[in-house]
Amino acid sequence: MNINKSNPLLLHPLNKWMNKKKWSWFPHQIETFLHVRTGSDVVVFAPTGAGKTLTGFINPIDDLIKLKKFKGLHTLYISPLKSLANDIVRNLEKPIKELDLKISFQVRTGDTTPYKKQKQKQKPPNILITTPESLALLNSYENAKEFFFNLKYIIIDEIHTFLDNKRADLLSLNIERLQTFSPNLQRIGLSATLKNKQDAKKWLCRKKPKIVSYENSVLPKIKILESKERIPWSGHMATYSINEIYKEIMKSKLTIIFVNTRAQAEYMFKNLWLINKKKLKIAVHHGSLEKNLRLKVENNLSKGLVDCVVATSSLELGLDYGDVEKIIQVGAPKGINRLLQRVGRSNHNLNTPSKAILVPTNRFEFIEAKAAIEEIKNNNLDKIDLKEGSFDVVAQHIFATACAGQFNINNLYSEIIKAYPYKKLKLNDFKQLINLIQDGGYVLKNYDQFKRIFQLRENKNIYKLVNKRETRKYRMNVGTIIENPMLKIKLGTKTLGNIEEVFIQNLSQGDSFIFAGQVLEFQSMKNNLVQVKRSKSLISKIPSYSGGRMPLSTNLANSVRTLLAKSSMWDLYPDQITEWLKRQKNISKIPKKDEYLVEQFLRKKNFYTVIYTFAGWHANQTLGFLLLRGFKEFDYKPLGFVANDYAIVLWSLKEVKEIKKILNIGLLDKHLDNYLEETSMVKRLFRDNAIISCLIERRLPGMEKTGKQVLFSSDLIYTVLKKNEPDHILLKSSYEDAKKNMIDYDRLREILKKIDKKIILKKLTSISPLAVPIILEINRENLSKKETDEYILEDLENEILKEANVLSIN
């Protein structure tokens, strides 16, 4: 890099350290420094390896040295992940210790001990590295104002992960709170390269907003694993290529294998160990593992003590594990941005390209991997859509505010609407949210004597918490991430991590499953604890986790569609892929870029309808729900559906004879209004809303509710509320969430408008090659509709009657 003689950073306290390391300042670091110094809020866009973390700290460190022995909190650093927060500390430690700078810094996350937290509150460090949830908690303490009144900078790392979700809402509200405490506060955002940079700026910046951008000209080297084995038609586990993956690990010093789900991580890890003849050090890392296990892996990774780590998105962000030489992505890339983020984990050096190998786990994913590599070459990134803020997060924020002390609702409202996601929040909705926190916000005023917050008699605009005990309930419920009901796994007295309750429900005593890389035998379940012992069983199940499913980006979906239809390319693919596509062409059809293939066949007593929309998971999910209703109307007795990024499959007890009469724009017009009100999706969203808004508690102090109870009571509340108070703010909030989650709704509408002229209907005698992957996903089907329950009961009853040789006359 060129160093301009007038580079102001040559006088920076860190310059000596940079020289010692033989590093020079990047142009974007200089630019950011100057902007921030002159009072701008800045978002910095730079690829991994371009010293992003350091960029954020340049001004704070300069300022802290100049201020000499600054007492109290000066800079807050917000990280999206706990693991990343730990990594930032490790990186900050090096220059500060080596230069012996008098700057204190600490980390504060959900993993920090209560003792440490208490000490931090009494004697805050100059720099605090934390997460959005921990920030929200800090803001809910009575002395929050004193804690933050001198805060100079807030740095939001990986800001691109904070733009389109409820965590972003929570964070935005808390940043505004900090700004109220400390009006001079400056904001610095650090982001990966983004298609819509202006949106990130709008979201974060208030004072003289500036964008600083640095583009890397070195493209990553990404290829698809050249496998001699047969790529399976379906599946997600990449068993076929395990030996070849192992060889790739051996070739590199340090490899991270990224997979898409926790189940895949466990499976991959187990299979690698089965063939680990060279005794390579292989570890596994995912969000359900106990904290200590995770920290151990992170430490070993940064010290280069392992050869390979199998990881989910838990290791995806920003981590600077310098020695990682190669990334192996097993499974579909899902999106361009995401793949780039993962690939960027290798070679944290700008001038050498990152190296990555994509391992498609089935044939569809081969096409997707191909398409992703093309789009990266064309620098065609995915757009991240900003969203309007959710109501439930405001409710939680109101509760938090009340915990910190009495508050004026007018001041609170004007603070909230300064946050970008809430610019359009109506006063009336805000007041309903106040009522929601006060007593549930019901029209029927039954709870006058049991309020949580109350108006002062002398000033109706001032609200106050009823008693201190309530603060504890808020603190148990903080945050916007609602996991599925989870149970703790205990091996002896040791906790291994958390597992979904649904998975355990389907186990019987003595069944074995894989977790944390070990084969475990299910012994018993008591309260929230699953007791297990080690097992030598060769047959074992793998827990699946339904959370965190990433949809295929619209961008990439389009690219896949185009590529699939390009039959001139087929011969360039491995023989097996070519053969797969040719076989599909013979048995059924390969849809052209603008055609919609529909296949129907009978299988195991059920009638299957597969529709290839390539519309991405969100749109397909919506379409699936609508089609269920359509099928029901025609009395086809639908049992359920599964959608993936490419297609939808529905199965029914009766043959779907008139698909063209159902699959058209009328489907939307006829069913959309009722759809939102009746799907279990809204029920699930209502549960999230009820928990986030603190209407129901995920945990009660001293008494851990099992997840099942929360799920159950929220369903009951939903039903009662819908019947008696359909305009309740939480129902409204759930419908809004549903609409926001259906981000591909417009596209679905476009498809349905013209689909009836472009349906290619194929009646088959068996499953087509293209349909195999989605049919196999049916096991993971997660639909739970009342009507479906009825059919299952009816069906089961009939089966039993038949077994007993009794004719069913009904």
Add this chain to the structure above:
Amino acid sequence: MYYQLINFGNEEFHAYPNKSLYWKRLNTLIVSDLHIGKSISYAKNKQFLPPYDTKDLLNKIFVSLDKIKPRNLIIVGDLLHDVFSTLSLKDQDYKNLSQYMKNTDFIWIKGNHDKNIQIEGFKNFTNYKIEKFLFTHIPIETPLFQICGHYHPKVKIVHRGKTIFKTSFVHNEKIFILPSFGILTGGLDIHSKEISDVLGKKNLNIYPVGQDKVYKL
């Protein structure tokens, strides 16, 4: 209304999808575990459930009484959730209740939740015997056939790779357990230890409640 015919203790009972049980020969309707006022009792712990359960429950009962016009209504325990529950009963509710009591004999068997609560005009019992049947909240040692509540039974059904839970009527040879008639009430797996201790694990007759129909497994 569809009903499921259940034979218990050599008598015929009708199980309705609204979770009530009807003994036609004696024109007696049986319900259990209404937990009236559960919402208001939760509200004292700042859990603000929708305050409509009392109204909805009374309506549900009144609709049944209008339709069936039984001579007796037996409530096998936990009519009320706790002492706070009466706060959710309004004057009009009492008036309506006494109106219905003119034609139907209300037999309120006390449960663990409402054993210390009195409502004016309500006769209450710890248990109640009709012929060879004993109506009680929690089953006791007796040679009689027992009809009780308390457990809010639900059944886990795994079929075609799908797991669902359904509220159920369930009985063995001697003991019959009603599902909860309540609105904000949860359920307990019939294979849980608590229910197994009472009914045993074998020879159970299970009747899951669907939307408009009671099924038989």
